[in-house]
Amino acid sequence: MTLYPWQIAQWNNIRWAVEQNRLSHALLLTGPEGMGKSHFAQALVTSLLCQSRGENLQACGECKSCQLYRSDSHPDFFKIAPEEPGKQIGVDAVRALGKFVALKPQQSIHKCILVEDTHMMNSNAANAFLKTLEEPNNNTHLILVTNQPAKLLATIKSRCQMIQFAPDLSETSQQWVEQELVRLNIVNCDAEQLLRMSSGAPLQAIKYAQDGTQLQIDALSRSLSELSQNQTSAGHAAEKWLKISTESDFFVLDWYYRIIHSQLLTVTSGRENISFTVSDEMSQIMSKIPIKGLFHFLDEIEKSKRAWFTQVNQRLLLEGLFLRWQNL
Numbered sequence: 001m002t003l004y005p006w007q008i009a010q011w012n013n014i015r016w017a018v019e020q021n022r023l024s025h026a027l028l029l030t031g032p033e034g035m036g037k038s039h040f041a042q043a044l045v046t047s048l049l050c051q052s053r054g055e056n057l058q059a060c061g062e063c064k065s066c067q068l069y070r071s072d073s074h075p076d077f078f079k080i081a082p083e084e085p086g087k088q089i090g091v092d093a094v095r096a097l098g099k100f101v102a103l104k105p106q107q108s109i110h111k112c113i114l115v116e117d118t119h120m121m122n123s124n125a126a127n128a129f130l131k132t133l134e135e136p137n138n139n140t141h142l143i144l145v146t147n148q149p150a151k152l153l154a155t156i157k158s159r160c161q162m163i164q165f166a167p168d169l170s171e172t173s174q175q176w177v178e179q180e181l182v183r184l185n186i187v188n189c190d191a192e193q194l195l196r197m198s199s200g201a202p203l204q205a206i207k208y209a210q211d212g213t214q215l216q217i218d219a220l221s222r223s224l225s226e227l228s229q230n231q232t233s234a235g236h237a238a239e240k241w242l243k244i245s246t247e248s249d250f251f252v253l254d255w256y257y258r259i260i261h262s263q264l265l266t267v268t269s270g271r272e273n274i275s276f277t278v279s280d281e282m283s284q285i286m287s288k289i290p291i292k293g294l295f296h297f298l299d300e301i302e303k304s305k306r307a308w309f310t311q312v313n314q315r316l317l318l319e320g321l322f323l324r325w326q327n328l
Ligand SMILES: [Zn+2]
Pocket: 050, 051, 052, 053, 059, 060, 061, 062, 063, 064, 065, 066
């Protein structure tokens, strides 16, 4: 498995620890969504299980162990993950781990346990899992993955060595996004802007390109500037954006918030906001609005987000927000 270019330092640290025989029995991979943590975790699992891994700690991809892993039937590998995205991990999933931990490795030197979305364990599951963590077993590696470490029990975190995948806005990541756009034949998207929109998470950046988010944000910026210049009515704009913000999410409010928030960060810090840049036109429009007004408007958007999924009429809510925007 090839690692992503922004993951090399983390891999080298682990390689060093393995070479020194000092790899912690439990690793916690943290960082925002879109950094490829699961991919990294799988590369590590295959490597730890592989019977003839290469110098760079890379799994050979050919041995019995690598084949078993690929066919999802490695006896020394156990994975815990939510049954469906967004679903909690219950205690049953963790109880099943007990038997696995008691077994001797059958194929490889080590056994590996991978926990995806560790923060989704409910409290019973987390407490049951803690028992496994508290009884380190020399031949078992635990690899935990999460994008919300704050939600984990402190007692779980304290027993793991943290491997962080910080947002990466470097040239390397930007080049990777550019190459992916070419490979996927996606045009009309800007790698740098995508990477900023995703706050430096390259896989998320690609997702934004694939699902059309970037194009929609450009369109939202245009709508907002048209509203400011009275080239469209609040009612018309609300109608349009309600179709895009489906009942299941509030795309327009989220990005409306980020556009204004970004401007405020830029204005108050005196330098360009690295996590998201608004178009020059929007920036000019917002520069004429008093800062106090923009802060107040952020609160308005927050309130609207809270009201969005209540019995409120979403069209009127959005229209009201656009009207206030026009009159700022
Ligand atoms: Zn192998």
